[in-house]
Amino acid sequence: MAPMRHITFALSIALAALSTSTPTAQEKIDRDIQWKIRREATDNSQILRTLHFLTDVYGPRLTGSPNLKAAQDWVVKETTTWGLKNARLEPWTFGHPGWVNEKLSVHVTAPVKDSLVTEALAWTPGTNGPVTAQAVQLITPAQPTKEILTTFFADNSAKVKGKFVMVGAATEVRVTILTPQKRREDNEVRAQYDGTGPAGGFPGGGPAGPANPNVVPAAQVAEQLDMFLVTAGAAGRVNDAGREHGQIRAFNNRTFDVAKAVPTVVMRNEDYGRLARLMAGGANVELEMNIVNRTYPEGATAYNVVAEIPGTDKAQEVVMLGGHVDSWHSATGATDNAIGCATMLEAIRILNAIGVKPRRTIRVALWSGEEQGLLGSQAYVKEHFGMVENPKPEHANFAGYFNIDGGTGRARGMSVFGPADAAAILRQATRPFEDNGFFGVSATQSRRRGGTDSTSFNEAGLPGIGVSQDPIEYNSHTWHTNLDTYERIIEDDARQSAMVIAAAVYHLAMRDEMLPRIPKDKMPALPTP
Numbered sequence: 001m002a003p004m005r006h007i008t009f010a011l012s013i014a015l016a017a018l019s020t021s022t023p024t025a026q027e028k029i030d031r032d033i034q035w036k037i038r039r040e041a042t043d044n045s046q047i048l049r050t051l052h053f054l055t056d057v058y059g060p061r062l063t064g065s066p067n068l069k070a071a072q073d074w075v076v077k078e079t080t081t082w083g084l085k086n087a088r089l090e091p092w093t094f095g096h097p098g099w100v101n102e103k104l105s106v107h108v109t110a111p112v113k114d115s116l117v118t119e120a121l122a123w124t125p126g127t128n129g130p131v132t133a134q135a136v137q138l139i140t141p142a143q144p145t146k147e148i149l150t151t152f153f154a155d156n157s158a159k160v161k162g163k164f165v166m167v168g169a170a171t172e173v174r175v176t177i178l179t180p181q182k183r184r185e186d187n188e189v190r191a192q193y194d195g196t197g198p199a200g201g202f203p204g205g206g207p208a209g210p211a212n213p214n215v216v217p218a219a220q221v222a223e224q225l226d227m228f229l230v231t232a233g234a235a236g237r238v239n240d241a242g243r244e245h246g247q248i249r250a251f252n253n254r255t256f257d258v259a260k261a262v263p264t265v266v267m268r269n270e271d272y273g274r275l276a277r278l279m280a281g282g283a284n285v286e287l288e289m290n291i292v293n294r295t296y297p298e299g300a301t302a303y304n305v306v307a308e309i310p311g312t313d314k315a316q317e318v319v320m321l322g323g324h325v326d327s328w329h330s331a332t333g334a335t336d337n338a339i340g341c342a343t344m345l346e347a348i349r350i351l352n353a354i355g356v357k358p359r360r361t362i363r364v365a366l367w368s369g370e371e372q373g374l375l376g377s378q379a380y381v382k383e384h385f386g387m388v389e390n391p392k393p394e395h396a397n398f399a400g401y402f403n404i405d406g407g408t409g410r411a412r413g414m415s416v417f418g419p420a421d422a423a424a425i426l427r428q429a430t431r432p433f434e435d436n437g438f439f440g441v442s443a444t445q446s447r448r449r450g451g452t453d454s455t456s457f458n459e460a461g462l463p464g465i466g467v468s469q470d471p472i473e474y475n476s477h478t479w480h481t482n483l484d485t486y487e488r489i490i491e492d493d494a495r496q497s498a499m500v501i502a503a504a505v506y507h508l509a510m511r512d513e514m515l516p517r518i519p520k521d522k523m524p525a526l527p528t529p
């Protein structure tokens with residue numbers, strides 16, 4: 001591993017030099033169009049209407065679920081009404097059934113009576129009616145070897161049979177003293193995106209400690225624990241949400257197979273802690289659960305949604321914009337990422353409404369399977385473009401993909417995969433939006449997949465453009481939590497993002513040349529997974 005890190009370091013120095021050198025010629029900015037964009041965005045915003053349908057009407061939008069399919073069908077219908085062309089669903093293979101939680105109630109029935117705040121873990125089974133059973137706590141050994149794990153399961157098999165199993169100690173969540181920053185300071189953002197700072201390079205690979213080959217990897221422990229609870233006949237499982245103020249993040253059973261898990265809920269830390277303290281005090285804690293979950297085999301085929309403004313003299317070249325439309329299931333997924341979809345749909349709606357005739361085709365794409373590992377955008381890039389090492393013909397005609405996925409905060413800057421010139425071009429095109437708090441574009445040369453869908457394009461050697469936003473309450477409250485609802489959206493922020501993105505998309509759709517790319521011989525190698 002060590003020699004690899006040296007190579008990466010040397011490469012990033014070389015690329016940093018490459019990306020801070022060349023000055024860029026003056027870009028022709030269409031001020032008239034930018035004025036029309038601002039006026040349309042201000043006078044006729046459809047952002048809240050789109051948000052309402054994606055969240056209140058169709059949310060949550062878990063990949064493979066009928067809700068998500070209905071949301072996608074609505075987008076096709078709506079964008080067609082707006083006058084966009086070629087609106088359609090493009091299938092990709094998810095390979096797992098869809099899953100929906102329809103009903104959930106969890107109560108403590110002894111030694112006190114109370115309702116408890118929980119969310120179901122996705123792709124786990126329901127209870128088949130109300131089930132009452134004693135609760136037990138199970139603390140799994142840290143970093144177990146195969147032998148330790150086998151002994152642990154054998155010793156605890158009788159203990160969990162017929163019981164609700166609270167897995168793990170209650171997390172001690174400290175009271176937050178310093179509240180997180182909701183908007184970034186202008187000077188800090190300007191310094192990051194004005195092109196004078198260091199280029200965004202490879203993510204730093206910190207030195208990893210020597211791995212003990214006898215330790216069972218955490219993912220395998222989790223999977224074996226699930227199977228143990230099934231075979232030992234546990235009545236259900238309770239996980240601690242481990243967050244403050246009742247926040248719950250509920251993800252999924254990693255196997256996506258309801259037969260490989262017991263009915264499972266994630267409980268708010270306050271309730272989990274209370275039950276754990278009652279048990280520690282010697283009480284016999286009894287819970288009642290009633291969960292209705294359903295699976296949908298047709299979810300094995302999932303979809304991305306696309307719609308276009310066809311280009312004119314360069315119609316075969318494509319500028320894309322989008323974000324993921326799938327969400328987690330414990331809320332309606334407003335900040336992650338209905339608002340991103342509403343913003344990108346608004347940007348292309350504005351361009352269409354003001355009657356632009358773009359030279360290149362402008363295509364909006366809303367992905368699914370993002371939350372399970374960027375699956376929709378990965379499938380799309382593979383299908384349409386291929387990798388830079390093994391490209392399809394469309395790879396050469398790709399003019400950039402703008403992605404937004406950071407909550408409700410307004411766009412403050414962007415990062416483009418490519419040379420410094422690519423960032424400089426976009427910086428000039430967006431400079432008139434400094435009054436919206438947008439302060440520039442930086443370049444990155446990282447092909448590492450992760451975080452969000454723009455990296456599926458970066459990985460392929462294509463100009464993925466990630467929009468960076470004010471945090472507002474994203475990381476502190478709404479991201480992946482049960483609090484991610486319509487109420488958390490700041491319309492004005494999304495409107496300002498839509499304006500600057502529409503202007504940037506239009507610029508790339510009109511300029512004589514596509515964005516400059518990193519030349520093939522200087523393209524960084526694919527990072528090791």
Ligand SMILES: [Zn+2]
Pocket residue numbers: 324336337370405
């Ligand atoms: Zn997201």
